Amino acid sequence: MTFEEKLQEYAKVAIKIGVRLRKGQKLQISCPIECVEFGRVLAKQGYDAGASDVIMDFHDEVSNLIRYENAPDSAFETYPNYNVVKSNELLDEDVAFIAIAATNPELLKSVDVKRISTWNKVSSTAMSRRRNALMKNENKWLVVTAPTKVIAKKIFPNATDDEAVKLQWDAIFKAVRVDNGDGVANWEQHIQNLKKYVNFLNDNKFKTLHYTTKDGATDLTIELPKEHIWAGGGDTTTKDEYFCANLPTEEVYTMPHKNKVNGIVKNSKPFNYNGNLIDGFTLTFKDGKIVDFTADTGYDVLKEMLTMDDGASYLGEVALVPNDSPISNSNLTYFNTLFDENASCHLAFGKAYPTNLINGSSMTDKQLEEKGANMSLIHEDFMIGSPDLDILGTTYDGKEIQIFKNGNFTF
Amino acid sequence: MTFEEKLQEYAKVAIKIGVRLRKGQKLQISCPIECVEFGRVLAKQGYDAGASDVIMDFHDEVSNLIRYENAPDSAFETYPNYNVVKSNELLDEDVAFIAIAATNPELLKSVDVKRISTWNKVSSTAMSRRRNALMKNENKWLVVTAPTKVIAKKIFPNATDDEAVKLQWDAIFKAVRVDNGDGVANWEQHIQNLKKYVNFLNDNKFKTLHYTTKDGATDLTIELPKEHIWAGGGDTTTKDEYFCANLPTEEVYTMPHKNKVNGIVKNSKPFNYNGNLIDGFTLTFKDGKIVDFTADTGYDVLKEMLTMDDGASYLGEVALVPNDSPISNSNLTYFNTLFDENASCHLAFGKAYPTNLINGSSMTDKQLEEKGANMSLIHEDFMIGSPDLDILGTTYDGKEIQIFKNGNFTF
Numbered sequence: 026m027t028f029e030e031k032l033q034e035y036a037k038v039a040i041k042i043g044v045r046l047r048k049g050q051k052l053q054i055s056c057p058i059e060c061v062e063f064g065r066v067l068a069k070q071g072y073d074a075g076a077s078d079v080i081m082d083f084h085d086e087v088s089n090l091i092r093y094e095n096a097p098d099s100a101f102e103t104y105p106n107y108n109v110v111k112s113n114e115l116l117d118e119d120v121a122f123i124a125i126a127a128t129n130p131e132l133l134k135s136v137d138v139k140r141i142s143t144w145n146k147v148s149s150t151a152m153s154r155r156r157n158a159l160m161k162n163e164n165k166w167l168v169v170t171a172p173t174k175v176i177a178k179k180i181f182p183n184a185t186d187d188e189a190v191k192l193q194w195d196a197i198f199k200a201v202r203v204d205n206g207d208g209v210a211n212w213e214q215h216i217q218n219l220k221k222y223v224n225f226l227n228d229n230k231f232k233t234l235h236y237t238t239k240d241g242a243t244d245l246t247i248e249l250p251k252e253h254i255w256a257g258g259g260d261t262t263t264k265d266e267y268f269c270a271n272l273p274t275e276e277v278y279t280m281p282h283k284n285k286v287n288g289i290v291k292n293s294k295p296f297n298y299n300g301n302l303i304d305g306f307t308l309t310f311k312d313g314k315i316v317d318f319t320a321d322t323g324y325d326v327l328k329e330m331l332t333m334d335d336g337a338s339y340l341g342e343v344a345l346v347p348n349d350s351p352i353s354n355s356n357l358t359y360f361n362t363l364f365d366e367n368a369s370c371h372l373a374f375g376k377a378y379p380t381n382l383i384n385g386s387s388m389t390d391k392q393l394e395e396k397g398a399n400m401s402l403i404h405e406d407f408m409i410g411s412p413d414l415d416i417l418g419t420t421y422d423g424k425e426i427q428i429f430k431n432g433n434f435t436f
Numbered sequence: 437m438t439f440e441e442k443l444q445e446y447a448k449v450a451i452k453i454g455v456r457l458r459k460g461q462k463l464q465i466s467c468p469i470e471c472v473e474f475g476r477v478l479a480k481q482g483y484d485a486g487a488s489d490v491i492m493d494f495h496d497e498v499s500n501l502i503r504y505e506n507a508p509d510s511a512f513e514t515y516p517n518y519n520v521v522k523s524n525e526l527l528d529e530d531v532a533f534i535a536i537a538a539t540n541p542e543l544l545k546s547v548d549v550k551r552i553s554t555w556n557k558v559s560s561t562a563m564s565r566r567r568n569a570l571m572k573n574e575n576k577w578l579v580v581t582a583p584t585k586v587i588a589k590k591i592f593p594n595a596t597d598d599e600a601v602k603l604q605w606d607a608i609f610k611a612v613r614v615d616n617g618d619g620v621a622n623w624e625q626h627i628q629n630l631k632k633y634v635n636f637l638n639d640n641k642f643k644t645l646h647y648t649t650k651d652g653a654t655d656l657t658i659e660l661p662k663e664h665i666w667a668g669g670g671d672t673t674t675k676d677e678y679f680c681a682n683l684p685t686e687e688v689y690t691m692p693h694k695n696k697v698n699g700i701v702k703n704s705k706p707f708n709y710n711g712n713l714i715d716g717f718t719l720t721f722k723d724g725k726i727v728d729f730t731a732d733t734g735y736d737v738l739k740e741m742l743t744m745d746d747g748a749s750y751l752g753e754v755a756l757v758p759n760d761s762p763i764s765n766s767n768l769t770y771f772n773t774l775f776d777e778n779a780s781c782h783l784a785f786g787k788a789y790p791t792n793l794i795n796g797s798s799m800t801d802k803q804l805e806e807k808g809a810n811m812s813l814i815h816e817d818f819m820i821g822s823p824d825l826d827i828l829g830t831t832y833d834g835k836e837i838q839i840f841k842n843g844n845f846t847f
Contacts, residue, residue, distance in 0.1 A: 095483035096483060
């Protein structure tokens with residue numbers, strides 16, 4: 026297949042598997058300016074699939090950096106109302122959302138962390154309705170990526186700019202299963218495989234997951250709410266439409282009980298938090314809360330994030346990804362959560378997906394919390410999977426089942 | 437001066453002379469993605485001048501073309517409310533607006549003109565408040581340009597892509613007077629020069645202007661409203677702040693009486709109407725209205741534009757630009773109204789600037805119309821100046837004064 030054929034196939038998978046666009050549905054594409062060529066291909070495929078309109082929203086991270094470096098403090102203290110109005114109108118119109126995520130992980134490393142955390146909090150608060158709606162699957166949404174020179178060079182530091190971008194495209198095409206034959210058919214098959222893991226985990230009704238690594242750096246016990254649901258390989262909206270929110274996706278995931286996580290965990294891949302890299306970190310949990318933490322890189326940023334609100338220092342997601350997933354087998358670090366989380370077991374700081382509880386999408390926040398779901402302005406995945414990770418599950422019946430051995434599913 | 441120095445100076449002139457940004461004022465930059473580097477420099481200069489925030493709004497004309505070519509008809513029949521909300525909030529906040537105008541003049545040449553005119557009408561109608569506010573100088577606004585490969589190659593067809601862009605930058609730097617010394621000081625001087633023409637024209641209280649060319653292609657008489665005002669070299673907002681809405685600007689302009697234009701006029705440079713080129717056209721006026729027209733290129737587009745609303749086939753502006761202006765002396769056609777209108781006497785289809793009548797900014801539409809001001813959803817300049825254009829003025833006192841001879845001011 027030529028580059029152009031793979032690019033078209035990638036966009037087709039995004040439209041047909043990712044947001045599974047309905048004829049007559051509107052599509053919004055949030056696109057870094059550097060990824061415009063992929064954005065245009067997505068738009069064209071959207072129209073080919075019957076989009077009633079495609080809204081292109083471009084942003085430029087360098088302009089964002091200029092703002093962080095030069096605007097007065099006051100600029101970060103209020104969020105434009107018109108952005109909220111737009112977001113609400115698009116939610117009301119049942120628009121399908123595609124975001125091309127491609128942030129330079131070191132973009133903001135020289136920026137005052139207080140300024141970043143103020144803006145993150147202000148914008149997250151203003152955009153609560155959107156976050157809640159998407160985490161309840163009220164609308165179809167999708168995160169994909171495309172190369173940028175900066176990221177490509179970080180992944181492939183010894184290649185020239187152009188070669189690095191080409192290599193990143195190759196890695197993406199492989200990870201999103203469009204390098205070989207019919208991408209949509211490949212995905213239908215892959216989704217079936219993920220559903221097998223989902224069914225196994227749901228059938229066994231696990232109460233606790235005990236994570237250990239041979240070096241002792243990780244020794245963590247996570248209790249799951251009684252009514253938890255494992256999901257993976259796509260979701261169903263509250264309007265009963267299938268979609269798949271991440272391309273690629275290799276994970277099966279559920280929610281932990283917010284107050285029932287204990288022990289210590291060490292990350293295994295760098296965590297890109299909105300343009301800041303956090304790495305070499307350990308988290309110590311007591312009754313769900315992070316009571317101590319260390320970090321070789323990005324300690325201050327991590328500290329700001331964990332104190333953004335009460336729920337930021339509790340967990341909202343538990344996800345299992347075998348260590349021999351295609352992305353993991355590439356042996357690359359992508360500095361992009363979308364890829365790195367799909368190469369590695371991960372957890373998430375912050376808000377839990379209501380969809381990971383039986384009837385969760387129709388519960389109030391209070392009801393969700395009573396069942397053990399964490400609430401927060403943030404939801405940030407971080408990677409903990411490694412070739413020596415074991416996970417022992419104990420079911421609500423008291424049966425012990427080895428779920429992971431040496432970084433992979435045992436079944 | 438290095439390229440970088442000229443670029444910074446250009447941005448500084450835009451901020452300090454163009455929108456004359458007030459400390460604490462917010463700035464919006466409307467930027468084609470291809471012009472992002474200039475957009476970033478503008479943003480940085482905006483912050484240096486004390487901007488309270490800079491809103492970057494990017495757009496991509498190729499995405500726009502994809503939409504025109506692929507979206508269903510219904511997409512062009514309604515305008516998103518959230519765009520109107522944003523526009524209104526920015527007007528209310530007294531934001532200063534900079535638009536980088538760089539449209540490929542042939543972008544839409546293969547698109548159905550009905551579709552374009554529907555969208556132009558729908559969007560212009562929705563954005564009426566913004567157009568009216570800016571044409572009354574309620575807010576400070578500025579149009580500038582920057583090169584794009586497509587336009588650069590159209591201006592310099594024999595150069596390579598990179599050379600053409602470089603040549604276009606050189607032409608822009610020269611036209612905006614930043615290629616030589618202190619750009620802001622150059623502009624202060626230039627504005628004084630334009631004010632001399634403005635004063636001469638206002639002092640003489642002209643009743644009619646009679647345009648003729650030696651070949652007879654143009655023979656047009658335009659009557660001016662009794663209370664007309666000539667303007668040029670910058671304006672003053674209704675809040676009494678000076679700004680200069682175009683960089684470059686070489687024109688002095690007023691409004692014609694909408695019902696008192698008679699004769700024929702031929703254009704002298706191609707007219708880029710939102711991505712369509714109209715050229716080789718003649719217009720025949722009777723009592724202000726275009727009653728007949730021809731065009732070698734873009735006849736259908738011109739026809740759609742003239743029938744968009746009642747006022748589209750009447751004139752809203754009369755502008756005088758000497759044929760030996762710096763832009764004109766470059767002997768280039770820029771395919772960009774911002775430049776070409778400042779190389780040539782021009783007229784505008786559509787709405788008149790209320791500021792071109794005594795107390796016009798505080799009049800209702802009805803009052804403006806009674807004084808002779810045209811109303812329309814459009815305001816589109818087209819070029820008629822040439823080296824053999826003569827303009828004879830007759831004052832309200834009946835005195836005849838030759839204003840232009842062979843394309844230049846006689847005084």
